[in-house]
Amino acid sequence: MAITSALSSKNVGPETPNEPNRAAAFFAARLDFQTDVSDVRAGLLAATPGFVLIDSRSRAAWDQGHIPGAVHLPTAEIEGRAAGLLDPGVPVVTYCWGPGCNGATRAALALALAGYSVKEMIGGVEYWVREGFPLRARDGDVEAAADPLTAPVAALGGPACGC
Numbered sequence: 001m002a003i004t005s006a007l008s009s010k011n012v013g014p015e016t017p018n019e020p021n022r023a024a025a026f027f028a029a030r031l032d033f034q035t036d037v038s039d040v041r042a043g044l045l046a047a048t049p050g051f052v053l054i055d056s057r058s059r060a061a062w063d064q065g066h067i068p069g070a071v072h073l074p075t076a077e078i079e080g081r082a083a084g085l086l087d088p089g090v091p092v093v094t095y096c097w098g099p100g101c102n103g104a105t106r107a108a109l110a111l112a113l114a115g116y117s118v119k120e121m122i123g124g125v126e127y128w129v130r131e132g133f134p135l136r137a138r139d140g141d142v143e144a145a146a147d148p149l150t151a152p153v154a155a156l157g158g159p160a161c162g163c
Contacts, residue, residue: 033108035119037128040093044069051091053121056107065135065142067095067128075103078110091117098126 043049044067053070055062062072073081086092092111096103104120111118129135132146146152 033119034122035093037121037123037131037133040067040095040121041128041131041133051093051119052086054092054094054107054111056094056096056103057125061097063138065125065137067125068134068136068141070095073107075107075110078107078114082111082114082116086111086116088115091119093119093121095121095128096124098124 040053043051044053049069053067054073055066055070056073056075056078057066058074059072066072071085073085092108094104094107094111096107099122101124104124108118108120123130125135127150129144130147131151132144134141134143
């Protein structure tokens with residue numbers, strides 16, 4: 001009954017203002033625990049990334065194409081293999097297929113429960129590719145042009161994202 005009343009109340013919907021301090025805490029928490037593909041790419045291109053990127057997908061998905069520099073650690077193997085692969089003092093970023101998949105979230109939870117500082121890369125492989133970044137496959141690196149609906153495309157004369 002409480003769910004029904006909450007959903008039918010005037011407290012639900014975009015027209016309802018939220019309390020600014022609660023909103024600030026919510027968005028700050030999202031930034032504490034999530035990162036995006038552009039920030040991950042910039043980190044991987046740095047001399048010292050400051051994190052380990054974990055691909056939590058299956059072996060078949062990894063072989064199909066993964067982010068260069070990532071470590072393959074499927075979610076089901078985290079409990080048994082993380083300690084041998086990861087330094088607890090180095091933050092971890094997880095990724096999976098994309099926004100329609102919660103695999104990176106499940107991997108991040110497993111790593112957090114194991115004592116690692118962790119963030120989830122929102123967008124996953126899907127948005128990595130859509131922003132025009134390379135994937136490593138068995139036959140080498142593959143790239144596609146950036147999708148103008150999801151990333152700034154310099155060739156189209158558009159501005160950089162600026163976010």
